[in-house]
Amino acid sequence: xxxxxxxxxxxxxxxxxxxxxxxxxxxxxxxxxxxxxxxxxxxxxxxxxxxxxxxxxxxxxxxxxxxxxxxxxxxxxxxxxxxxxxxxxxxxxxxxxxxxxxxxxxxxxxxxxxxxxxxxxxxxxxxxxxxxxxxxxxxxxxxxxxxxxxxxxxxxxxxxxxxxxxxxxxxxxxxxxxxxxxxxxxxxxxxxxxxxxxxxxxxxxxxxxxxxxxxxxxxxxxxxxxxxxxxxx
Amino acid sequence: xxxxxxxxxxxxxxxxxxxxxxxxxxxxxxxxxxxxxxxxxxxxxxxxxxxxxxxxxxxxxxxxxxxxxxxxxxxxxxxxxxxxxxxxxxxxxxxxxxxxxxxxxxxxxxxxxxxxxxxxxxxxxxxxxxxxxxxxxxxxxxxxxxxxxxxxxxxxxxxxxxxxxxxxxxxxxxxxxxxxxxxxxxxxxxxxxxxxxxxxxxxxxxxxxxxxxxxxxxxxxxxxxxxxxxxxxxxxxxxxxxxxxxxxxxxxxxxxxxxxxx
Ligand SMILES: Nc1nc2c(ncn2[C@@H]2O[C@H](COP(=O)(O)OP(=O)(O)OP(=O)(O)O)[C@@H](O)[C@H]2O)c(=O)[nH]1
Ligand SMILES: Nc1ncnc2c1ncn2[C@@H]1O[C@H](COP(=O)(O)OP(=O)(O)O)[C@@H](O)[C@H]1O
Ligand SMILES: [Mg+2]
Ligand SMILES: [Mg+2]
Numbered sequence: 001x002x003x004x005x006x007x008x009x010x011x012x013x014x015x016x017x018x019x020x021x022x023x024x025x026x027x028x029x030x031x032x033x034x035x036x037x038x039x040x041x042x043x044x045x046x047x048x049x050x051x052x053x054x055x056x057x058x059x060x061x062x063x064x065x066x067x068x069x070x071x072x073x074x075x076x077x078x079x080x081x082x083x084x085x086x087x088x089x090x091x092x093x094x095x096x097x098x099x100x101x102x103x104x105x106x107x108x109x110x111x112x113x114x115x116x117x118x119x120x121x122x123x124x125x126x127x128x129x130x131x132x133x134x135x136x137x138x139x140x141x142x143x144x145x146x147x148x149x150x151x152x153x154x155x156x157x158x159x160x161x162x163x164x165x166x167x168x169x170x171x172x173x174x175x176x177x178x179x180x181x182x183x184x185x186x187x188x189x190x191x192x193x194x195x196x197x198x199x200x201x202x203x204x205x206x207x208x209x210x211x212x213x214x215x216x217x218x219x220x221x222x223x224x225x226x227x228x229x230x231x232x233x
Numbered sequence: 234x235x236x237x238x239x240x241x242x243x244x245x246x247x248x249x250x251x252x253x254x255x256x257x258x259x260x261x262x263x264x265x266x267x268x269x270x271x272x273x274x275x276x277x278x279x280x281x282x283x284x285x286x287x288x289x290x291x292x293x294x295x296x297x298x299x300x301x302x303x304x305x306x307x308x309x310x311x312x313x314x315x316x317x318x319x320x321x322x323x324x325x326x327x328x329x330x331x332x333x334x335x336x337x338x339x340x341x342x343x344x345x346x347x348x349x350x351x352x353x354x355x356x357x358x359x360x361x362x363x364x365x366x367x368x369x370x371x372x373x374x375x376x377x378x379x380x381x382x383x384x385x386x387x388x389x390x391x392x393x394x395x396x397x398x399x400x401x402x403x404x405x406x407x408x409x410x411x412x413x414x415x416x417x418x419x420x421x422x423x424x425x426x427x428x429x430x431x432x433x434x435x436x437x438x439x440x441x442x443x444x445x446x447x448x449x450x451x452x453x454x455x456x457x458x459x460x461x462x463x464x465x466x467x468x469x470x471x472x473x474x475x476x477x478x479x480x481x482x483x484x485x486x487x488x489x490x491x492x493x494x495x
Binding site: 145147150 | 280284289290291318320322324325326327334337338341342386389390393394
């Protein structure tokens with residue numbers, strides 16, 4: 001079972017890219033299963049089930065961060081895909097918080113970014129980009145050659161080892177190299193680890209304290225003038 | 234980057250029949266127009282070129298560079314991609330001042346940093362020969378008019394990208410000086426491919442690729458009669474733009490406007 005995790009900000013073209021990937025996989029008789037992880041709304045599962053007749057599921061992370069939800073359910077999802085007789089599991093996740101990355105050692109990590117998002121975006125998405133294997137740049141049909149080149153060089157600056165692939169996901173242009181990378185990915189392992197380190201796990205806001213100002217919080221806190229510091233026992 | 238020619242190997246029309254023209258060779262220095270009614274497949278053809286199609290697009294065409302499949306490196310390294318494409322939808326999104334934007338781009342393309350200033354100056358002077366109102370280095374990219382934007386896109390692709398192949402999809406609508414553009418472009422040894430409906434650009438090209446129903450149906454080389462006639466066409470076109478200017482500046486038109494068109 002090969003595992004592909006596809007992350008990226010909202011509406012960058014993840015679904016459009018995966019649609020063309022599924023099409024190309026079906027052309028070579030590869031069976032893929034699809035899992036969508038989102039916070040509160042998604043319809044890709046119904047879309048792909050209808051369009052391609054493949055096994056699909058979705059899960060809402062709700063109170064959990066989607067990247068954390070991903071860690072929780074991925075083991076089950078791989079077993080589900082295996083039971084469905086598939087050889088590839090494609091996961092689309094929203095990857096919202098920009099401090100974690102959803103990628104797993106032993107799987108292919110793919111971030112989808114849109115060339116239309118402005119040339120500083122690659123500098124802002126953190127480990128979701130730097131820990132990916134491939135950065136897919138969509139919507140290249142909308143921007144000037146100059147901005148395409150600046151966008152690419154910004155990605156290379158943040159993530160020198162990440163392979164960059166430009167695509168027009170409306171027409172499925174540039175999808176073949178992505179499918180090749182999936183074919184070259186080894187099967188997922190039994191005891192997989194999240195790639196990269198999760199952020200500090202002592203955030204009092206995450207556990208529900210709503211008071212404004214660091215004085216009301218403890219653990220690793222931060223004021224406007226200081227970097228992170230520790231408050232409490 | 235040294236490229237001698239590119240080859241288009243034909244594929245299928247929209248109805249699935251083999252394309253009538255099965256091979257076109259474009260050599261360095263050629264200026265070529267792609268013509269045909271709306272929906273005939275012009276944009277699709279230049280997309281095939283820009284993608285180095287390998288019988289893997291809807292048309293089944295194949296693109297060769299110097300007779301071979303282009304190396305994968307073109308896809309991996311932005312500075313080595315030999316093609317610059319200006320589409321109908323292409324715009325600048327950046328709100329940086331023109332100077333900052335051009336210098337950011339020039340830094341990526343320059344072989345050494347001493348060239349950057351000259352690249353910016355050349356790009357600006359190129360662009361300003363194509364527009365009515367000059368572009369000012371301190372204005373923001375997003376403040377440029379449609380014509381200024383097109384002019385800067387063309388200048389940036391020609392001077393800073395300096396790619397051997399430039400594809401331009403219907404640039405005539407933006408109100409740039411087309412004869413001047415072609416004169417300037419011809420000073421650069423490149424392959425220029427224009428998707429166009431404009432007789433002036435078509436007649437100033439070396440040949441035109443005629444599209445119909447999704448396929449290339451014929452090649453027309455500009456003949457001597459057309460080359461002679463292109464002078465008159467340009468004159469007529471200039472008269473029309475002079476009339477446009479008069480209208481713009483609140484003047485009246487008279488029958489004299491067309492005098493001199495023998
Ligand atoms: N012009 C252009 N539009 C694109 C391209 N890729 C995607 N789009 C459009 O962008 C919009 C969003 O695409 P999706 O594939 O749904 O994006 P997504 O990342 O799955 O979005 P969420 O799952 O909602 O976060 C759609 O309207 C697509 O048609 C592209 O390469 N070019
Ligand atoms: N050879 C072909 N086979 C199948 N579809 C094609 C072919 N050529 C063009 N098309 C389709 O025809 C439509 C119109 O083509 P387009 O290139 O946009 O035309 P134009 O730029 O001349 O107006 C597009 O949807 C395109 O995908
Ligand atoms: Mg989606
Ligand atoms: Mg078109």
